[in-house]
Amino acid sequence: MSRIADRCETGLASAGFDRGPWLAVAFGGGIGLWFLLHTPWQWSATIGGLVLVALAALAAWRDRDERAYLLAATIATSLVLAAGIGLVWARSELIGAEPIERPTFERLDARILEREDQPARDRIRLVLAARDAEDGIARAYRVNVPLDQADSALREGVRVRVSARLMPPSPPIVPGAYDFARRAWFDGYAATGSVVGDIEIVEEAGGGGGEGWIAQVQRHLSAHVRDRLDGAPGAIAATLASGDRGAISEADEVAMRDAGLTHLLSISGLHVSAIIAATYLIALKLLALWQWLTLRVRLPIVAAAIAALAGIAYTLLTGAQVPTVRSCIGAILVLTALALGREPLSLRLVAVAAIAVLLLWPESLVGPSFQMSFAAVLAIVALHNAKPFREFLAPREESGLRRFGRRALMLFLTGFVIELALMPIVLFHFHRAGIYGAVANLFAIPLVTFVSMPLVALALAMDVVGLGAPAWWLVGKSLDVLLWIAHIVSAQPGAVKLAPKMPMAAMAVFVLGALWLALWHGRTRLWGALPVAVASGWMWATPAPDIVITRDGRDVGIASADGRLLVLRDSEGSYAQQNLREIAALDGEPVPLAEWLGARCSRDFCSLRIERDGRDWDVLIARSRELIEERALAAACDRSDIVIADRFLPRSCKPRWLKADRRFLEREGGTGIYLAEEHIDTVAEGQGEHGWFRPFVRRNAGSQ
Template sequence: MPPGVPLAGEHAPDHAALQQRPWHSRWRLSSVAALLDRALADAGFDRAPWIAVSLAAGIALWFVLDTPWEWVIALMIAMGAGFAGWVIGTRVARFHLGSAIVAVAAALAFGLVLIWARSTMIGAEAYPAPQVKVFAGKILEREEQPAQQRIRLILAVRDAEQGTARKIRVNVPGEQAYDALGEGAVIRFRARLMPPAPPMVPGAYNFARRAWFDGYAATGSVLGPIDIIEPAPEATGLAAIQRLLSGHVRQNLGGSAGTIAAAFASGDRGAITEADEEAMRDAGLTHLLSISGLHVSAIIAAAFFVALKLLALWPWLALRIRLPVAAAAVGALAGIGYTLLTGAEVPTVRSCAAAVLVLIAIALGRDALSLRMVSVAAAFVMFLWPESLIGPSFQMSFSAVIAIVALHNAEPVKRFLAPREESWFAHVGRRTIMLLVTGFVIEIALMPIVLFHFHRAGVYGAFANVIAIPLVTFISMPLIAVALALDLVGLGGPVWWLVGQSLDLLLGIAHFTASQPGAVKLMPQMGLGTLALFVIGGLWLALWRGRWRLLGLVPSAVATVMLLLTPAPDVLISGDGRHVGIAGEGERLIMLRESRSDYARENLLELSGMTGETVTLADWPGAKCSRDFCVITLQRSGRDWHLLIARSRDIVEERALAAACDRADIVVADRYLPRSCQPQWLKADRRFLDKSGGLALFLEDESFTSVAQGEGEHGWWRGNDRRERR
């Protein structure tokens, strides 16, 4: 008997002890890992798209979480998950699951660090308060905005207090838009500058955040004449070519059609009228005005096929090189040139990167229409501009592309579009049906994003796009290219007429669609959680295969119910307390005062989910107004709510004010009120609003949301806190 082996009955190991041996636990973990690994493989798990999603999740976490401590904790959790994945992959069992966890966790951590570092490096501290004084600075950029009868200048001015240059943006009236105000000129001017404004009310546009990443310390308007200290050097570079091209197009084609053609040719949207912009938006055609996937793809495809046909006419070359590779190179150069010419905005760069990847795939004989291609393009854009993730342009662009790729990679669609013996009429009909289905899918994918950012969306966009997209892709843009080419020899006139007819048809479609009953869906405030559920459900449907993908319908269904149950606010209060909107008292929004600009009125209308004209509180029959205050009573859920709203900043006798506050449930004022003013529920005076920002009140729930709740300690909002402490 071998030594060391016990006899039967002598020190025999207990069976329960065997169950606790480490290798038994390891065997169970290995089995679980193997099971999960096989499940992921069966569901079509592809690491590349999920790495891009994790990178986006890390960036989004930084914006959602409030404080640096929370960012650090999230980073530590991601690192812990990565370590757990490494253990699973190396110690428990060598399966793909472990490496997938490591890759996803690393991408999430990298995204969080990336946006944190970018905010720290490029974030611009805002001016502490509004100021009117004389500035001297160098013009960095000039943007033409003829529709608003002005130009917009971005300048570097010297801050006398800090001794550093700061970037500001000012509007210059059209009568002072001299040609000498070009890039490189040094000017002296008097201006009224304001710190970049935070959201007016919860859910409104956050210009302060945008300005933080753009590097703007202030924005404002020029007052009086402009002195040119140093003239601008001779205009060169892409900006000069862009302005020259835009002006040339508008010179040859007037009216609204000329402004649209200038946008297609050079990316200059400054001349498009507000009415045309609004019609295109409500018709679901705004994406045609932004140089993105459609335009870049049309340019690259045209260059590719023209180069392929021309190169094929040279037999010597055709026998020695692969023509698709050469044609792909020509298409890539055309796409990059068009991207640079039109301003290299984020959607254009995204589209160009994706199109170049498609060309590379075609040249290598690989599948060009894949989610891997989309994920690489998304990662490229997020690496360069991580802050673009939270913007509507990035979200809409990639949502549309992901929807298209996922739809056309689905097996039923592949079978429907598979080549077959059929008549020309049937072939065209099949493609038309697919175009309509694609439009519906894109509209469904974009609807939550559009409602979240703009609070309104075109319902009939799928139908309008069936005509508009082929019109722009196959008629308008080729005609513009031909007209510009013929202008070199002075023969472009007849073609410009054809361009005008096609674009007039496009605008006619937009205005007709937008004017139809029910063409616009309004949504006052979609919560961030609702949007997140829509995004999770959409990505799950797009990135998995088989029955697993149907689980994405669950969060999408929950989000839809939450969206339908989202209440409209009863009262909206701006962050400075000067603007108050009251909804639910009829078809018109009640406003405290008329605004000098449309900005306040439009924000209050959009966020209350209303359209049409407004009425001032003083003209509302149910309100009682004096020179200093207005009183109005609102009935919600069987209860009366008494509101006391200040109209002036004049001194009011404190005892009378305290008595009025005691009778009110809510008091709103754009000034500091004494402590003796104690309403029953909410006192939204200047002291409170400085901390909270704008407010949205929901009286049935006796709750409110504030701008500050979504800002945390990020740089663009932390500056407001510092100014308050001073």
């Protein structure tokens, strides 16, 4: 151990790397540990253990001078890890919204907190604040309102009376699916649902809390853009101008996602950086025309201040989402560095932006937005700071054509590296990713950055004097080209890769390896390629479940031997079926189980035999909730290895291996079954005692 410690000390003392970014990694690691650990005693024990490690290292440091680097790193890392756990735990306790116990129908006297227009889905979405009739506690509810009831008077601050059908926020429908319950917990939603009947306006916004003027400006700007530009280009132009994605059709969303261009629809680093950079350059050039100011003030400082204000305004206008805030913080730091004459692009800058975001929203660490945003920026900064690439981009005597070729090659390489960095993250969260994203982004990013966004800004400016029509026509043509790229790329054979639920351990190994590659310097950084390669192979070899059951048991997907997905219910295009296809990693058209030749189906049950690794599995699946003679049901269960039902089955039903009836599913949630490994994966296994997960068993226990 002493020899290992000496080697670590020598390595830390001689390594030429910034320590600061690793503190950001440790802080994020502490937040991630809180999500991975399941119970309060585990969180407390981990914090206590880390503090003891820091105290022991401090005591050892006082007794000797050697190993100072190792001991300092141990103290800092332990305390920052503990701080991350404590921060996210405290935030969960302070703002976590207790979900309602069960589905209910309520008459609410509420105040509108937020409004989001979603014309592509024929609805608007409201966040309402109302006091519970029983305990008097104020709660927030997110409800959908049909578009024909979307009165313009329904805005932030208005008091309304509505009847609403409410449900507790939904946990993942199957293992690995989107966890809306966790997001709702940190967003403060106690329930979601839909409005039933008319909405009565009781009091205008002036009598309530706040006008929500930023949201109103955002809506007016979005409506103005869509009024000036019709169709899909208008919807995307509204997104670029205001961050409002509600008018983008599902077909265009899917095409952009499968082409790897979804980031262009999420206001993030690309858009904020373009706004700030353009403002900085324009302000600098215009201010230089004012001789009096030029002789008395450092223009880069004034231009940087103007650009920072423009970035902050754009961030607020577009909703202040995590990627936008991160980009705004990073861009302001870049402006500060430029004004002070310092290096603008550095890993330390990325670390400061990450810590700032995590201090405000620690829960964002486990979301795809934070991970993809920082992974992309980290890849760009690390790539451009690497010595071979700095030398490749260094100025030299050459023709304009060669200079353009070098920069185009670097742009393509940057896009390729970003795709490599983002691919595991996208597959981990969404289970599908566009393979040709690097090629699509090579054309789409310059198009949006240097053509579409400047034209949108020009069109809005010219609208002030009523001359914006020609500019809007050009905007429409440029966005038509963007959509053409998206649809062409997404339609190519093999354009989409599907992946089942990936092991968390494999993702952690990949992240650690990628961080080592990005944050270390010199040849030592190449050691990070080993865990990246191991994790990539691990993810690639991850098997898909043979049977997937949704949390209510009504939808079941079975992978057939010929690579098709057999579904219990033919609900084409439904959210449940979409998740079944993605988790099973089967992209073909699903086949209804009743139409499959290998299944025998009656009105009440389907039975089939599945062969895996030389073993036959007899599966019995309920199709209805009609009463069945118990003795016949018990006999059928005895002949089956697995029984699946969305009803409560009697105790006399005893299959040979698994009974996944309503009692089991209410306790465990959505379930994936791996027959070759004889393994069962459930939603409950990954939830622990975090506040947002409320299985039926725990709800009953709490009410007794």
